[in-house]
Amino acid sequence: MINKKSIGVFDSGYGGLTVFESIAKSLPDYNYIYFGDNARAPYGDHSFETIYQYTLECVEWLFAQGCPLVILACNTASAKALRTIQQKVLPVKYPGYRVLGVIRPTAEVIGTYTESNTIGVMGTRGTVNSDSYPIEIHHQFPALNVVQQSCPMWVPLIENNEHGSAGADYFVKKYLDELLAKSGDIDAILLACTHYPLLVPKIAGYLPEGVKLVAQGDIVAESLVDYLKRHPELAGVLTKEGEMSFYTTGDSKVFDQSASIFFSREVVSSQVSL
Structure with a gap:
């Protein structure tokens, strides 16, 4: 494996598989290694220092497997660890290696989805508290109004395969109502967590007419x-x-069963320890 050069895709759990699936469809010829830190997920409520340390350990593991390019398919890791890794770790320890996140590419285009110039951002506490999206979006679209809402129950619901249950409706409606109460001008909502696409059918059921989901x-x-x-x-x-x-830091059998929810093909993983 070391002689092969793969694209690494990292997430704290399963959500990054939704991004990985899109990447693999767009670039099917490349080799990929997906790594989920399921044993320590979710990242959203951990401190900056903890998220940074966990993310760096996983990125370095992917480097060791022969991945010169790693995608942080995790908004929390992108918000709290990416910049430090890019600026302080790569130039010193890994020149020539690249680590990319999901926040900047999203921020570069999100302004094209709104006509009212007001968007909502729904994410984990870690992502929302970091203010990474307002900061990055305002670099690209200075006049855009960004309204944020943390959704701490969404990832646990999804990771426990409860996102299709009646109980999930309560928390979907709760956080959506809280977001829309902050501004009546929101006409586009960014799902700033890679887990959240699995909730799209439920979110759509409570979404006002004319509001786009991204x-x-x-x-x-x-x-x-x-x-x-x-x-x-x-x-x-x-x-x-x-x-x-x-690969996963958690139980590989559990990972394989849950991964099928996020990824539209059979997944067979291996468990690793960091």
């Missing part, structure tokens, strides 16, 4: 396609055999 998978995939075109020196060293490998 998920990140296709946005991140399109951004990666463009990135590799602009960096042929990196694209050229990546192995193109169409292989996919899956």
Whole structure:
């Protein structure tokens, strides 16, 4: 495996599989390694320092498996760890390696989804408290009004396969109502967590007419396609055999069963310890 150069895709759990699926559809020829830190998920309520340390450990593990490019398919990790890894770790320890997140590519296009110039952002506490989305969005669209709402119960519901249950409706409606109560001008809502696409059917049922839902998978995939075109020196060293490998810090049997909810093909993973 070390002789092969794969694209690494990291998430704290299963949600990154929704992004990985879009990436694999857009770039099917490349080799991929997906790594879920399920034993320590969810990340959303951990401290900045803890999330940074967990994320760095997982990124370095992917580097060791032969991944010169790693995608943080996790909004919390992108919000709280990406910048430090890019600025302080890579230049010193891993020159030539690249780590990309999901926040910046989303921020670069989110303004095109609104006509009222007001968008809602729904994410974990960690993502919302970091203010990463308002900061990045205002770099691209200074006049855009960004209204945030944390949804602490959504990830646990999804990871416990309860997102289709009647109980999930309560929390979907609760957080959506809280967001929309903050502004009547919201006409687009960004699902700023890669788990949340699994709740789209329920969210749509409570969404006012004319309000768009924006998920990140296709946005991140399109951004990666463009990135590799602009960096042929990196694209050229990546192995193109169409292989996919899956790893988890949790129980591999549990991972394989739950992964099928997020990924539209059979998943067979291996368990690793960090």
